[in-house]
Structure formats: structure tokens, C-alpha cells
Amino acid sequence: MPESNRSIYFATGNKHKFDEAKDILKNYNIKVIMIRKKAEEIQSDDLKKIARHALLKALESCKSPIIVEDAGLFVKTLKGFPGPYSSYVHRTLGIDGIIELIKNKSGREAEFRSVVAYGDSSMIKTFEGVVKGMVILRPRGISGFGFDPIFIPRGLRRTFAEMTLKEKNKYSHRAIALREFAEWYLGSHL
Amino acid sequence: MPESNRSIYFATGNKHKFDEAKDILKNYNIKVIMIRKKAEEIQSDDLKKIARHALLKALESCKSPIIVEDAGLFVKTLKGFPGPYSSYVHRTLGIDGIIELIKNKSGREAEFRSVVAYGDSSMIKTFEGVVKGMVILRPRGISGFGFDPIFIPRGLRRTFAEMTLKEKNKYSHRAIALREFAEWYLGSHL
Numbered sequence: 001m002p003e004s005n006r007s008i009y010f011a012t013g014n015k016h017k018f019d020e021a022k023d024i025l026k027n028y029n030i031k032v033i034m035i036r037k038k039a040e041e042i043q044s045d046d047l048k049k050i051a052r053h054a055l056l057k058a059l060e061s062c063k064s065p066i067i068v069e070d071a072g073l074f075v076k077t078l079k080g081f082p083g084p085y086s087s088y089v090h091r092t093l094g095i096d097g098i099i100e101l102i103k104n105k106s107g108r109e110a111e112f113r114s115v116v117a118y119g120d121s122s123m124i125k126t127f128e129g130v131v132k133g134m135v136i137l138r139p140r141g142i143s144g145f146g147f148d149p150i151f152i153p154r155g156l157r158r159t160f161a162e163m164t165l166k167e168k169n170k171y172s173h174r175a176i177a178l179r180e181f182a183e184w185y186l187g188s189h190l
Numbered sequence: 191m192p193e194s195n196r197s198i199y200f201a202t203g204n205k206h207k208f209d210e211a212k213d214i215l216k217n218y219n220i221k222v223i224m225i226r227k228k229a230e231e232i233q234s235d236d237l238k239k240i241a242r243h244a245l246l247k248a249l250e251s252c253k254s255p256i257i258v259e260d261a262g263l264f265v266k267t268l269k270g271f272p273g274p275y276s277s278y279v280h281r282t283l284g285i286d287g288i289i290e291l292i293k294n295k296s297g298r299e300a301e302f303r304s305v306v307a308y309g310d311s312s313m314i315k316t317f318e319g320v321v322k323g324m325v326i327l328r329p330r331g332i333s334g335f336g337f338d339p340i341f342i343p344r345g346l347r348r349t350f351a352e353m354t355l356k357e358k359n360k361y362s363h364r365a366i367a368l369r370e371f372a373e374w375y376l377g378s379h380l
Contacts, residue, residue: 041233042230042233043231043240043278050233078287079281081283085233088233088275092268093268093269093271093291097268097271097291100294101283101290104290
């Protein structure tokens with residue numbers, strides 16, 4: 001792997017996300033610096049739109065190159081809820097609220113989606129990661145954050161909250177999006 | 191009341207909201223013209239911030255003077271959920287979802303809040319309306335929209351959805367905000 005002294009900023013109010021990104025990106029020799037600032041998010045069902053908008057806002061006020069990331073848990077039987085509003089819903093209804101909503105329904109299918117948006121002085125670009133799986137009625141684990149304790153990726157037996165950061169980073173939506181980003185970034189910044 | 195030929199625009203994708211506004215504002219001789227365009231909304235717990243942001247966006251692309259309005263149902267036992275995301279939550283979880291979330295909780299207190307934001311070439315201003323009441327477990331009525339069938343204003347016995355538009359306009363959060371706006375508008379545009 002080529003030596004790289006590249007540094008990028010990551011605007012986020014979420015230390016967990018930063019730690020995950022740092023762990024992924026160091027494999028690509030990309031140094032990531034946290035800008036502890038929640039990017040402005042619009043209301044939309046489309047994570048990519050939200051991430052692009054947040055990135056444009058971040059570019060107005062922060063140093064670049066910079067990334068922002070938006071993610072959500074989309075539960076099929078709830079028509080995609082809580083989706084882009086996962087953070088708000090976690091804060092108000094919590095995990096118990098999601099369990100309450102699904103416990104009398106049959107379907108358990110869900111997916112976590114992540115969009116990473118990158119921008120510098122000349123361009124912006126987005127990268128998406130999706131991990132399919134199921135939601136469960138009894139939370140398990142204390143790692144990670146958000147709805148990690150009730151999500152099990154397809155083919156696995158443990159929730160994201162039962163995994164170490166490194167394990168979660170093998171499978172997660174965010175890790176997929178970040179690796180996509182990193183591969184493109186290294187390829188175009190040799 | 192002074193004769194007024196004032197016309198204002200109302201940017202909204204919601205015909206119900208427009209009809210309510212038209213009914214209120216005609217009492218003030220203010221003519222309102224619908225611009226069928228959902229204003230861009232940011233994610234925030236603060237309706238006023240959302241309305242101001244939407245107004246600034248509307249001013250960029252639409253004629254003025256213009257108003258936008260943002261509203262939400264804040265259920266106390268759900269820590270304010272669905273709040274600013276009422277429209278998204280209505281579309282995904284629906285009324286049944288809210289009932290599911292509250293049925294095993296004790297509190298039924300809730301309030302509807304509305305913020306009307308007005309803007310022209312020289313200034314912007316916001317007006318707020320709040321109506322306190324309770325949410326119920328069996329929807330009643332078919333008028334209105336959104337969560338109207340499960341909300342009863344304090345001191346009354348019928349839901350918003352069991353009222354005619356004119357009755358709802360006596361009590362509603364939106365009507366309160368719109369009347370505040372109209373009184374200010376007439377006072378400053380004689």
C-alpha cells in the first residue's frame with residue numbers, strides 16, 4: 001500500500017462514528033480528524049440527499065477535504081421507519097419504542113444504511129453502504145450505539161452491540177461506505 | 191376592519207393547511223395564494239428553526255410576501271415524539287403506530303404546535319400557536335388530516351377530525367398562529 005500523508009476532516013457530533021471511521025481509514029493510511037459539529041440535516045427519506053446537503057453546509061464553514069456521514073435503520077414492516085430519523089427516534093422513543101412497534105407484527109427484516117459524502121474545494125462525491133439483517137425483540141450487547149443492540153446482520157448471530165468495534169467494522173453499513181470512499185480516495189489521490 | 195387588497199403566498203404541499211389558512215385569513219381581508227411546493231425542512235426539534243429555514247429557502251425561489259408553516263404533535267409520554275417529524279411518522283407508522291406506542295403508558299397529555307413564518311423583501315417574522323389536549327386510543331372523525339382523529343383539545347369532547355374546518359379553526363394551533371400573524375400583518379401594512 002502506498003505511503004499516504006493524507007488527512008481528512010470528519011464533521012460529526014457522534015464520537016462512535018468517528019472511532020469507527022478512524023479504525024477503517026487507518027488501514028488506508030488516511031488520517032481522520034474529528035470536527036465536533038453536527039452537520040445541518042434536512043428532512044428527507046433519502047440519506048444521500050441529506051448527506052449531500054450536510055456536506056455542502058460543512059464545506060461553507062469547515063476546512064476541507066471533509067466527510068460527513070448519515071445513517072439510519074430501515075425496518076421493512078414499519079415502511080422504513082425510523083430511517084433518516086433514527087437519531088431523533090432513538091432519543092425520544094428509544095429502543096423500547098421500536099420493539100413496541102414491531103412486537104405484534106410478523107416481519108423482522110431490516111437494513112442499516114450509511115451514506116458518506118466527501119468534499120473538497122473542487123468536487124463532492126457520495127458512497128453508500130447497506131447491511132441487511134433483522135431486528136430482534138430483546139436488546140443484546142452494550143457496544144456500539146443507537147439501535148445496534150437490536151440489529152443482527154444476515155448470516156450472523158450477534159447484534160452489532162455484541163461485537164467489538166473491529167468486528168462491527170467487518171460488516172457494518174458505515175464500514176462498507178467508508179471502504180468504498182477510501183478506495184476511491186486513494187485511487188484518485190496517489 | 192380596513193379594506194385590504196393584500197395578497198400573500200403560502201408555500202405548502204398540504205391542501206388542508208391551505209384551506210385552513212384561507213378560511214382564517216379571509217376574516218382579515220388577506221387573500222392567500224397557494225404555491226404547491228413543499229418547503230425544504232431541516233431536522234430539528236425546534237419548529238421555529240425549521241420554519242425560518244424553510245422560509246429563507248422559499249424566499250430564494252418564490253414570489254413574496256410569502257408564508258410557510260410547520261406543525262407537529264408533541265406527545266408528552268413519548269418525550270415529544272413525533273413532533274417535527276409528524277408528517278413522516280404519519281406516512282410510515284400512521285395513527286396506529288402512535289396508538290401502539292402510547293397504549294401501555296399512563297399519560298395522554300399532548301399538544302399540537304404550529305409556527306407560521308412570514309417573509310418579504312425586507313424582513314422575516316415567526317408566529318407560534320399551541321393547543322394543549324390529549325391523545326386517545328380510538329381514532330374518531332374523518333375531517334382534517336394527520337393525527338387529527340386522535341387529538342382532543344383540552345376542555346372539548348371532540349377530536350379535530352370530528353370538527354368542521356370552521357370549528358377546528360376556532361381552536362387549532364395553526365389558527366392561533368395564523369391569527370397572530372394576520373393581526374400583526376394588518377397592523378403593519380395599513
